[in-house]
Amino acid sequence: MDTSDDLRFDRGDGTPGRLRRQLSRLLGMTSAQASRVASEALAPLGAHKAHFVVLAVLAEGGPASQSEIADRARIYRSDLVAVLNELAEGGWIVRAPDPADKRRNTITITDRGRGRLAEIEAVLDDVNDRVMAPLSEAERAQLFSLLGRVNAHLASGGGASPAP
DSSP, X not given: OOOTTTTOSOOGGGSOHHHXXXXXXXXXXXXXXXXXXXXXXXXXXXXXXXXXXXXXXXXHHOSBOHHHHXXXXXXXXXXXXXXXXXHHHTTSEXXXXXXXXXXXXXXXXXXXXXXXXXXXXXXXXXXXXXXXXXXXXXHHHHHHHHHHHXXXXXXTTTTOOOOO
16 A cells, blocks of 8 residues: 555655656656545545535536536546445435436435535545645645646647657
8 A cells, every 4th residue: 555655756866857857747646645635534424535526516516417417527427326325325415307307317415415515525625725735825826727727738638649
């Protein structure tokens, strides 16, 4: 199992310069550490990041089909079923036949689910604060802005390899 030391990007003179210059390596290792911190913080609640994502999608976008949730949340449809089952067991969502199409279900967040969302969000806000502790508020905003721009660039095909 990876420990935070295993995931350190730079170990000083022990890290070759070529490795220190690789953005994908830095982002991957930072992401793995941040994910570990978030998972550990959510564990006492019996929650997962996917619970937060689905509840947030439903709270902000309203009731939706499983397919719509998968698209909005960017969760694989095969993974979404297990997440929805867990959320339904907790009473945080309800499934009901779609009045417009009886072949599919509409998923809706419950009042209890809105409370759960707030509980998870508070934990994740604390995680964000701990992860970004070395940064000022301005630096945090700048980091989100810069990473958002890089992500948008890559999503639009900007990082694709040229055709042979």
